[in-house]
Amino acid sequence: MRIGDILTYAYGGVAGYRLRSLLMLFAMAVGVASVVVLTGLGEGARRYVTGEFASLGTHLLIVLPGRNETTGGAPPLLGETPRDLTLDDALALKRSAAIRRVAPVTVGSAPVSYQQREREVITIGTTAEFLHVRRLKILSGRFLPETDPRRAAPVCVLGGKLKRELFGNRAAVGQWVRVGDRRFRVIGVLASEGRAIGLDLEDMVVVPVASAQALFDTPALFRVLVEARSQSLIENARQQILAIVRARHEGEDDITVITQDAVIGTFNKIFTALTMTVGGIAAISLAVAGILIMNVMLVAVSQRTAEIGVIKALGATRRTIITLFLTEAGVMAAAGAAIGLALGYAAGAATAQIYPVLSITAPVWAAVSALLLAIGLGVVFGVLPARRAAALDPIAALARR
Amino acid sequence: MRFQDGLNLATGAVRSSGLRSGLTALGIAVGIAAVVLLTSIGAGVHRYVLNEFTQFGTNLIAIVPGKTETFGISTAAVSNVRPLSLDDAAALERVDGVIATVPVLQGNAEVEGAGRSRRSMVLGVGSEMPRVWSMRVATGRFLPRDDERSPRGYVVLGSKVRKELFGDRNPLGQRLRVGGDRYRIVGVMESKGQFLGFDLDDAVYVPASKALELFNRESLMEIDLLYRAGFSVDRVKESTRRLMLSRHGSEDFTIITQQQMLDVLGSVLDVLTFAVAALGGISLFVGGVGILTIMTIAVSERTAEIGLLRAIGATRGQVLRLFLYESLLLAAAGGVAGLVLGFGLALLLGFAVPALPIHPSTEYVLLAEGLAVAIGLAAGIVPARNAATLQPLEALRTE
Numbered sequence: 001m002r003i004g005d006i007l008t009y010a011y012g013g014v015a016g017y018r019l020r021s022l023l024m025l026f027a028m029a030v031g032v033a034s035v036v037v038l039t040g041l042g043e044g045a046r047r048y049v050t051g052e053f054a055s056l057g058t059h060l061l062i063v064l065p066g067r068n069e070t071t072g073g074a075p076p077l078l079g080e081t082p083r084d085l086t087l088d089d090a091l092a093l094k095r096s097a098a099i100r101r102v103a104p105v106t107v108g109s110a111p112v113s114y115q116q117r118e119r120e121v122i123t124i125g126t127t128a129e130f131l132h133v134r135r136l137k138i139l140s141g142r143f144l145p146e147t148d149p150r151r152a153a154p155v156c157v158l159g160g161k162l163k164r165e166l167f168g169n170r171a172a173v174g175q176w177v178r179v180g181d182r183r184f185r186v187i188g189v190l191a192s193e194g195r196a197i198g199l200d201l202e203d204m205v206v207v208p209v210a211s212a213q214a215l216f217d218t219p220a221l222f223r224v225l226v227e228a229r230s231q232s233l234i235e236n237a238r239q240q241i242l243a244i245v246r247a248r249h250e251g252e253d254d255i256t257v258i259t260q261d262a263v264i265g266t267f268n269k270i271f272t273a274l275t276m277t278v279g280g281i282a283a284i285s286l287a288v289a290g291i292l293i294m295n296v297m298l299v300a301v302s303q304r305t306a307e308i309g310v311i312k313a314l315g316a317t318r319r320t321i322i323t324l325f326l327t328e329a330g331v332m333a334a335a336g337a338a339i340g341l342a343l344g345y346a347a348g349a350a351t352a353q354i355y356p357v358l359s360i361t362a363p364v365w366a367a368v369s370a371l372l373l374a375i376g377l378g379v380v381f382g383v384l385p386a387r388r389a390a391a392l393d394p395i396a397a398l399a400r401r
Numbered sequence: 402m403r404f405q406d407g408l409n410l411a412t413g414a415v416r417s418s419g420l421r422s423g424l425t426a427l428g429i430a431v432g433i434a435a436v437v438l439l440t441s442i443g444a445g446v447h448r449y450v451l452n453e454f455t456q457f458g459t460n461l462i463a464i465v466p467g468k469t470e471t472f473g474i475s476t477a478a479v480s481n482v483r484p485l486s487l488d489d490a491a492a493l494e495r496v497d498g499v500i501a502t503v504p505v506l507q508g509n510a511e512v513e514g515a516g517r518s519r520r521s522m523v524l525g526v527g528s529e530m531p532r533v534w535s536m537r538v539a540t541g542r543f544l545p546r547d548d549e550r551s552p553r554g555y556v557v558l559g560s561k562v563r564k565e566l567f568g569d570r571n572p573l574g575q576r577l578r579v580g581g582d583r584y585r586i587v588g589v590m591e592s593k594g595q596f597l598g599f600d601l602d603d604a605v606y607v608p609a610s611k612a613l614e615l616f617n618r619e620s621l622m623e624i625d626l627l628y629r630a631g632f633s634v635d636r637v638k639e640s641t642r643r644l645m646l647s648r649h650g651s652e653d654f655t656i657i658t659q660q661q662m663l664d665v666l667g668s669v670l671d672v673l674t675f676a677v678a679a680l681g682g683i684s685l686f687v688g689g690v691g692i693l694t695i696m697t698i699a700v701s702e703r704t705a706e707i708g709l710l711r712a713i714g715a716t717r718g719q720v721l722r723l724f725l726y727e728s729l730l731l732a733a734a735g736g737v738a739g740l741v742l743g744f745g746l747a748l749l750l751g752f753a754v755p756a757l758p759i760h761p762s763t764e765y766v767l768l769a770e771g772l773a774v775a776i777g778l779a780a781g782i783v784p785a786r787n788a789a790t791l792q793p794l795e796a797l798r799t800e
Contacts, residue, residue: 019697020694020697020698023690023693023694023697024694026690027687027690027691027694030683030686030687030690031683031687034683038680065509066508066509066520067509067520081508081509081510081580081616082508082510082511082580082581082615082616083580084617109466109467111653120467120653217619218617218618219617220617252511254509254511254520278680281435281439281677281680281681282680282683284431284432284435284681284683284684285432285683285684285686285687287431287684288428288431288432288684288687288688288691289687289690289691291424291427291428291431291691292424292428292687292690292691292694294424295421295424295425295428295691295694295695296694296695296698298420298421298424299421299695299698303702
C-alpha cells in the first residue's frame with residue numbers, strides 16, 4: 001500500500017465518525033494548548049524578571065556591607081556591621097581600571113512635606129552617577145549636580161508619584177520641600193519608570209549622599225552600585241573591589257559583592273525549572289487524551305471488524321493492518337496537537353494584546369516537545385487496538401457481516 | 402422501573418464492555434490522581450510555611466519603625482529620622498495584656514573566641530527573648546535582666562557558632578569578641594534551624610543596647626510583644642498604638658500582628674494550592690471529554706436496545722437516567738481509583754523525597770471526588786438526552 005493510500009484510508013476512518021473524531025481532537029487540543037499556554041506563562045515570567053534585573057543597568061555589581069561565612073546562602077541584605085561601608089570606601093573604588101562608575105547609596109525612610117502635605121517616602125542618598133548606573137530618566141529639571149560627593153548640598157530630585165502627591169499639576173522644580181528636619185530645593189523630577197524591582201522609584205526622593213548621611217546621622221552606606229567597564233571585566237572588578245575594601249578595612253573581608261549576572265543566572269535557572277514542572281503537569285492531560293484515543297480506536301476496531309476482514313481477504317498483511325490503524329491514531333493525535341498549538345499561540349497573542357507587559361510565548365522547545373509527545377502518545381496508545389485488528393481472523397471477521 | 406433495576410442495568414452495561422469502561426475510568430483516574438497529588442504537595446507546603454511562622458509563637462505583635470502598608474523589609478528599618486528606642490520597648494511592657502517585649506536589632510560582625518573567628522549574625526535582644534520567641538537555652542542561661550541602658554557584657558551563642566568556635570569544649574565562662582568588643586559567654590541556645598534564610602543557629606545574642614553601640618545606631622529595627630493568650634489582638638494592638646502615639650507624637654511606626662501575617666500568608670498559599678489543583682484539573686477535564694466520547698458511542702451502538710426498552714414501556718426519563726447512571730458510575734469508579742493512585746503516589750513521594758512536605762488534605766480530596774462525579778454528570782447529559790429523545794420505532798428498526 002502506498003503512503004497516499006494509507007493516509008486516505010486513515011482520513012476516511014477519522015472523517016467517517018465525525019462527532020467522535022471531533023471530541024478526540026478536542027481532547028488532544030486541550031492538552032497541547034494547556035502545555036503551550038502554561039510554558040508560555042513560565043517563559044514570560046522568566047523574561048519579565050530577568051528583564052527587570054537587566055534593566056537595572058549593565059555590567060552591574062552591587063556591594064553590600066557584611067558577609068556571611070556560609071557561602072551560597074542568602075547575602076546579608078539588611079543589617080548592620082561594626083565597620084561601616086563608608087563614602088570614602090566607595091570613592092576609593094574609582095581607582096580601579098575595571099570600574100567605570102560608582103554610585104554610593106544610603107537608604108532610609110523620612111517624611112517629605114510641602115506646605116500642608118506630608119508623605120513618608122523612601123529617601124535615597126546618592127551621587128550624580130546613580131542616574132547613569134540605574135539608567136533613570138529625568139522628566140523635568142536635572143539630576144543631582146556632579147560636585148564633590150562629600151558636600152551636603154540642599155537639593156533634591158522627586159519621584160513621579162511623590163511629585164504628583166505633593167504638587168499636583170503645579171511645577172515642582174525650584175520649590176523648597178522639607179525632608180525630615182532639613183530643607184531641600186527641588187531641582188528635578190524623575191520620569192515614570194514603568195517597572196522596577198525592589199524599590200518603588202516612583203515614590204521616593206533623591207538627595208546628595210552627604211545630605212542623607214547627615215539627615216539619618218549615619219556615616220554608613222546601604223549599598224554601593226558599581227558599573228564595570230565591560231562584560232569581561234566584571235570578575236576583574238569584583239576582585240578589585242574586594243581587594244580595595246580589604247586594604248581599607250585593615251585586612252578584613254567584611255563586604256559581599258553580588259554581580260548582576262549571577263542574580264540573573266539564578267533566576268533563569270529557577271524559572272526554567274518552574275516552567276518545565278508546570279509544562280510536565282499539563283502534559284499529564286496529553287496522556288489522558290492518549291488513553292481516550294486508544295479507547296476510541298478499540299471501539300473502532302470492533303465496529304469495523306467486517307471492513308478489516310475484507311481488507312485481509314484482499315491480501316493485506318498483518319503489517320499493513322497495523323500500519324493503517326497506527327496511522328489513523330497518529331493522524332488524529334497530530335491534527336489535535338496542531339489545533340492545540342494554534343489555540344495556545346492564539347491565546348498567548350490575545351493576552352499580549354490585553355497585558356502587553358507579560359509576553360506569553362511558549363518557548364520553541366516546549367511547543368515542539370508537546371507536538372512530538374502528542375503524536376508519540378497517539379501512536380503508542382494506538383498499538384494495542386492496531387494489534388488487535390491485525391490479529392483478527394479474516395474468515396471470522398467476514399462472517400460477522 | 403425501580404432505582405435498583407436502573408442501577409443494575411447501568412452496572413451491567415459498564416461491565417459488559419470491560420476494557421472500554423476501564424480505559425474511560427482510567428482517564429478520570431489519572432486526572433484525579435494528579436489533583437490529589439498536587440494538592441497534597443500544595444497543602445504540605447502550606448503547613449510547612451505556617452509552621453515556620455508559628456514556631457515563634459502565635460501571640461506576637463511586631464512594631465517596626467516607619468509607616469508602611471506593605472509587609473516586607475521596610476527601608477525605615479535601615480535608617481529613619483524617628484528612631485524606635487529602648488525606652489519604647491520598656492514602656493510597651495506596661496500595655497495591658499502584654500507579658501514581655503523584646504527589642505530587636507540585627508547585624509553582621511566578626512566573632513572571635515578560642516583562637517578562632519567567624520562572621521556571624523549578631524542579634525541585639527532583650528532578656529525576655531527566649532520566652533517571646535519560644536526558644537530554649539541548651540546550656541547555661543540567657544542574658545540576665547540588667548538595666549537596659551548599661552547591661553553587663555554577656556553573650557549567648559547559637560548552636561552552630563558554638564560548634565564552629567569551641568567544638569566539644571565547654572564555652573560557658575569563656576571570653577568572646579564580637580566586632581572588637583569583649584563579652585563573656587553565659588549560655589548556648591538550642592538549635593532552631595533556618596528561618597526564611599536567616600540561620601538562627603549561626604548567630605550570637607547580645608544585649609540590645611550593646612548592639613546599638615556596636616553598630617552605631619539610634620533606632621531598633623523591631624520591637625516584639627508577647628501578649629497573654631486569650632487576650633483580644635485588636636485590643637492589645639489598639640492600646641499599643643495609643644501608647645506609641647503618645648510617645649512619638651505621630652504615627653511613625655507600623656504594628657504588624659502575627660495573626661495578620663498568618664492570614665496574608667495563608668491566603669497567598671491557598672491561591673497557590675488552588676492554582677496547582679487547577680493545573681491537575683486540566684487532565685480531569687480531558688478525562689471528562691473521554692466520558693462524553695465513550696457515552697456518545699455507547700448510545701449510537703445501543704440504539705436498538707433503547708428502542709426495545711422504550712417499546713416495552715420505559716419512559717424518556719427512565720432512559721435518560723439509565724445513561725446518566727452509567728456515566729456517573731464510570732466517573733465515580735475512576736475517581737475512587739484516582740484517589741487510591743494519588744494517595745499512593747503521595748506516600749511514595751513522601752518516602753522518596755522526605756524534604757518535600759506532603760500533606761493530603763481531606764477537603765481537596767472530597768472536592769476532587771465531587772468534581773469527578775460532576776464531570777460524569779455533565780459529560781453524560783448530552784448522550785443521555787440523545788438516547789432519551791430517540792423515537793422507539795426508528796430505534797427498533799436499526800436492529
